[in-house]
Amino acid sequence: MRLGLFIPCYMDQLYPRAAHATLRLLERLGHEVECPDTPACCGQPMSNSGHAALGEDFVDAFARRYAGYERVVSPSASCLLHLKEGLEARGHPLAHHAHELCEFLHDVERVEAFDAAFPHRVGLHQGCHGLRGLGLGRPSERMEPHFSKPERLLKRVRGLELVELDRPDECCGFGGSFAVFESDVSAAMGRDRVADHAGHGAEFITSTDMSCLMHLGGLAARSHPQIKVLHIAEILAGEV
Amino acid sequence: MHPAAAREFLSDPARAAWHDQTLWMVRVKRDRMAARVPEWEQLREAASRIKEHTLSRLAEYLEEFSARAEANGVRVHWAADAEEHNRIVHGILAARGVTRMVKSKSMLTEECHLNPYLEARGIEVVDTDLGERIVQFKNEPPSHIVMPAIHLKRAEVGAVFHEHLGTPAGMEDAQELAEAARQHLRGHFLGAQAALTGVNFAIAETGGFVVCTNEGNADMGAHLAPVHIACMGIEKLIPKAEHLGVFLRLLARSATGQPSTVFSSHFLKPRPGRETHLVLVDNGRSRQLARADFRKSLACIRCAACFNTCPVYRRSGGHSYSWLISGPIGSILAPNVDKKAHSDMPFASTLCGSCTAVCPVKIDIHAQLLKWRQEVVAAGGSGRAKPLLMRLTAFVLRRPALYRLGGALMRLAGPLANLLRLDPWTRHRDLPPPPARTFHQSLRDKSKP
DSSP: OEEEEOOOHHHHHHOHHHHHHHHHHHHHTTOEEEOOSSOOOOSHHHHHTTOHHHHHHHHHHHHHHHTTSSEEEESOHHHHHHHHHHHHHHTOGGGGTEEEHHHIIIIISOOOOOSOBOOSEEEEEOOHIIIIISOSBOOTTSOSOOOBHHHHHHTTSBTOEEOOOSSTTOOOSOTTTHHHHTHHHHHHHHHHHHHHHHHTTOSEEEESOHHHHHHHHHHHHHHOTTOEEEEHHHHHTTOO | OHHHHHHHHHTSHHHHHHHHHHHHHHHHHHHHHHHTOTTHHHHHHHHHHHHHHHHHTHHHHHHHHHHHHHHTTOEEEEESSHHHHHHHHHHHHHHTTOOEEEEOOOHHHHHTTHHHHHHTTTOEEEEOSHHHHHHHHHTOOOSSSSSTTTTSOHHHHHHHHHHHHOOOTTOOOHHHHHHHHHHHHHHHHHHOSEEEEOOSEEETTTOOEEEEESSOHHHHHHHHSSEEEEEEEGGGEESOGGGHHHHHHHHHHHHHSOSSOSEEEEEOSOOTTOEEEEEEEOTTHHHHHTOTTTGGGGGOOOOOHHHHHOHHHHTTOGGGSSSSSOHHHHHHHHHHHOTTTTTTGGGSOOOOOHHHHHOTTOOOHHHHHHHHHHHHHHTTTTTTHHHHHHHHHHHHHTOHHHHHHHHHHHHHHHHHHHHHOOSTTTTTSOOOOOOSSOHHHHHHHHHOO
16 A cells, blocks of 8 residues: 655654654555655644644645545554544545554554564553544543553564553643643643553553653653653564 | 642642542542443433533523423523622512522522622521532632532631631541531521522423432422522523433432432422522523534533543642633633633643543533634734744744754754753653654655665
């Protein structure tokens, strides 16, 4: 398949390793993957700050750049949710061909095994936009049978041990500009998340969103330096 | 402003953690109780549709309801706003020479600031819900719509009772405190000349209404006093009595994790020689009803499940919000009341969506928060610095060269910012160690021959 890879701006700048892991993971599945070489913001920061009009261009630009691909994959659930909602509002068909990475691996590729070993205790942080927005799992509020696509994928990695959490899907407090304008509440929320993972002996925290992990990792660096954050693609690609 | 008030709340980390834990336990109880109802999600769907239907024909149902209620011998009053509501209630009391009134929990009368209005006119109002009475003693607004004094610890309640009720200093035992309140309130119940209650559900086809409490204080008041005044927002309607079961099964489970409230009292008509008045209040509700994006907020049954699940509410407390109905639902109702005064409330959220997922009537709370943000900004309610910053960000992100330059500068500045810890990000957390090359840079390098 000819795939378009959407790497959001902050991953391009700060987390190229996770982006490369995503790329290799997709290439190893036999796909031809392209990543249009232009800075790519999804427009969510503007929309969430109440300036949705400033962010509309970014959704249009995304639609233009990626319209030619059979499917589009992104290792950022939050950015992808924003783009999909924008595309749906426009009635653009790309809305139905754009996937968060885990969703693509689980639902489209149906990957049963990864060539990856990660003999560590790992805590899964279920980012809210992936969980409640894209439906990557069952949020704990809903009285339905449990499922989690990222969790099922991680269980296919040799030696990886998932830790149970006291609060399996509480928000980490990142929230985009919330992290800056409400930084005290944001940090308090994140500290509690890190403590939950630490209390259950997690060596690593992983997630479908590097943005949550940037926040959690930045807090852990000061309170629990033994805990590291890794994007789920890095674990699934077997590159760490 | 919410960020500053939240910061103050968090300045006592142990207390903040206690507040978070206490409310999280309520959420856990709700989960446990909801899980025991196999058709929980269908119930939510049914409740959502009944409310949507009712709101789509609210005028018709209001007319049906008021006609039935009047036929039952209840006197119905209409109030366009808070001022008229207060005037009506005062008029009823003044005409009967009432100087002592008991009141069970009613967020509507809080919204209308009824207590100070009546007190200024020489009428004593005693809140009989235990939590409400505590905050009334302290002269504070409730910090939670179901548990008004949840921000106070038992010892603090003991101190309030010591000061106002003369209980021994240092009383902390919950049972002893409840008994002291019971003895204190009993006298007020017996001496009240009128009782005011809220309304949880009003049934159009019967003209009856239902009041839910755990303490029986609404019943005690309404049955002892010769005059019962029930105040309700016009959105409290449901079409038929058969719909009530859907909501009663959802309400207490969502609110406190109880299978039902201890008292779900049905009022239909006054007893001989007694009076029942109903005050139907708009106070901005019809304005909200006309806003397609925000209409669904009127489906709220005030269970406060969204408060208990909200990670921001739990870590900032009800008093950190600018309106007395705080938390997620308050944050989508308040801007309708006053967009300028409550401009920061829609921003007191990470948009995590837990409120929407927990809501028993499926209000899309987090989506409405996002929509209110647009409205607030469009009305100039977010100050000057923020819009400028967002325009600058968008300007840079749209231009590849500027984006690359900005990114490079940011990566250079990161380690220094981590040392200085002056900005809102690094004050709390480190920026990640900057990589040598961006993803796109290394892609370009690879593609070079």
